[in-house]
Amino acid sequence: MNIKGDVTGGLTAGIIALPLALAFGIASGLGASAGLWGALVLGFFAAIFGGTKMQISGPTGPMSVVAAAIVFNFKGDMGSVMAVFVLTGIFQIIFGVLKLGKFVKYIPYSVISGFMSGVGFIIILLQINPMLGSSSVGNTLSAIESIPQAIADINFTAFYFAVATLLILYLTPKKISRILPTPLLAIIVLTPLCMILKADVATIGEIPLGLPKFIVPNADMALMSSILLYALMLAVLGSIDSLLTSLVADSITKSKHSPNKELIGQGIGNAFVGFVGGIPGAGATMRTVANIKAGGEGRISGVVHALFLLFVALVFAPVVAYVPLCVLAGILIKVGIDILDYRLLKRIAFIPRKDATTMAIVFLLTVFVDLIFAVAIGVVLAWLFYSTNIPKRNKKFNITVCEEEEFKSVKITGPMYFGTSSKIMRNLNRNLNTKHIKIDCRKVTFMDISSVYALEDFIDSVDENATKVSIIIDERSFSGRSLNELKYILRDNIDPTFAENDDE
Structure with a gap:
């Protein structure tokens, strides 16, 4: 145990x-105190009872977006809103x-x-109005x-x-931001x-000093179908968000x-959040990574994070009331910009059209229709594209590992796609003390963007160990765009000796 x-x-x-x-509290429509209490209550209980020891939980972008839609649609009916959060x-x-947690690995990268x-x-979009000094709105179309x-x-x-907020966020030297995070x-x-x-300029306004009032969710039975649907939506979203951060x-x-x-x-954390008037959340990637990089290894780190927020809520709430909303809008715009997936966007010309199509459809459905509906449609599309892409080829997947002193050979046969990526990573991550890992993909019949990025993540993770990774492919197994994508992303690791036609 590393308490320090x-x-x-x-x-x-x-x-x-x-x-x-x-x-995020302001963005949800429930106010800054809702975000603060949501962060500390969820952060505390998830740290104690969760399955990722160093995870830091709290309000996140996806959860706050849905929470804002719920607040907007229930028109300030706090009893119903909190009922949604407790049911979440x-x-x-x-x-x-x-035991449904294992199914997150079957969500394709293009959908994510x-x-x-x-x-x-x-x-x-939702922060443009506050940035310009106008009142915030609750949904995309209204924005x-x-x-x-x-x-x-x-x-x-x-x-x-x-604008000054954004300049501070982007231009602050790293030697300063390492000591004091730029949003603060x-x-x-x-x-x-x-x-x-x-x-x-508008400010956060008065935040009640002391402990929050206990709220008893009081749902209108006429709204129960909507309450259950929103709760299920938040629960699925929060589960995906948390488990991806765990990975x-x-x-x-x-x-x-x-x-x-x-x-x-x-x-447990999100259920308690609903009784104190907070907003639900999930495992937060940036906060979790910061915790790990600063030395956090166990559950105590999440508890300390929550206690720090409790101290702020009990002592500094009157000071927080003066924070301008336009400054928070600048912070959230930076959050939105950071969430955009530049990894795929900058490679859009290289990835297979079906992956690009799935990504585009999920993006549009997320923005203009519904987040969970978008994920569901994306997963269905990805499975349809996968099954039609290799109708006659061998669909049987197999991976064998041969380990020797200072050398490890991994031979993969069959399709490499989002359904097999986690199994590939489990095998690759075993016994990484070797100096050279050879990944033989000459018998691979299909490779999608999820599996290519899984290989890239693995290569990045072993770089710090000075482990050499060589990937062997047979170019005849790939379509033009898939081959271009593979060479573009993994070009430094493809073994040129075996990258062309090979009849072995």
Whole structure:
């Protein structure tokens, strides 16, 4: 147990979480205190009961976007809104008990990419009004429709402070940002400046000092079908969001999380969030990575993160009330920009058309229809594209590993796609003490973007160990775009001796 590392990691994560919790609370329509209490309650219970020891949980972009839609559609009916949040946690506990956590590995990368880029785009859209000094809106279409009026009624003071926020977020030297996260730095610098200049900008407003009031969810039975549907939507979304972050934590620490236990922990946390008027959340990637990098290894780090936020809520709430909304809008716009999946977007010309099509459809459905519907349609499309892409080829997948001193050979046959990527990674990640790993893909019949990125992630993870990775392919097994994609992404690791026709 590394208590010092856990305390340092937890405090680091808490400092990063504070401005984001306030911003996501405002974005949800429930206010900054909802974001703050959501972060500390979920963060505390998920740390104790979850299945990823170093995970930091709290409000996230995807969850806040859906929470905002729920608040908007229930028109301020807090009893129904909190009923949705409590049921969200209950659904997640049920998912964990039923051991559904393993199914997240069957979500294709193209679906995740379209979804995350869609969420990032939504966050940016919803923050344009606050950035221009106008009132925020609750959904994408309303945001688009209100932009012309917001521009006509622009509050230049709010706009300048939002721009100043973005400049601080992007231009602060790393030697400073390592000590003080840029979102918190922007708040610390710009909030007093607004007060000194008596700037005409909207602020967070009064945050009740002390513990929150206990809320008893009081759902209208006439709305029960909508409540259950929204709760299921949030539960699925939160589960996916959390387990993807758990996979990131595993890749950094070379550990293995318990997906079903993680869902139970997230469910317990989100259920309690609904009783204190907070907003639900999930495992937060940036905060989790910051915790790990700062030395966090165990559950204590998540507890320390929550206690830090509790200290802020009990002591500094009156100060937080003066934070300008335009500054929080700038912080959220940066969050939205960071969520966009540049990894796939910058390679769009190289990836197979079916992967690109899936990504585009999921993106559009996420932005203009519904997040969970978008993921469901994307998964169905990906399976259809997979099954039609190799109708007559061998679909039987097999992987064999031969290990020798300082050498490891991995031979893969059959299709490499999102359904087999996790199995490939499990085999590759075993016994990484060898100096050279040869991945023989000459008998691979199909390779999609999920499997290519899985290989890329593996190569990146072993680079720090100075392990050489060679990939052997038979060019006849790939279509033109798939081959171009493979060579573009993995070009430094493809063994030129075996990259062309080989009849072995």
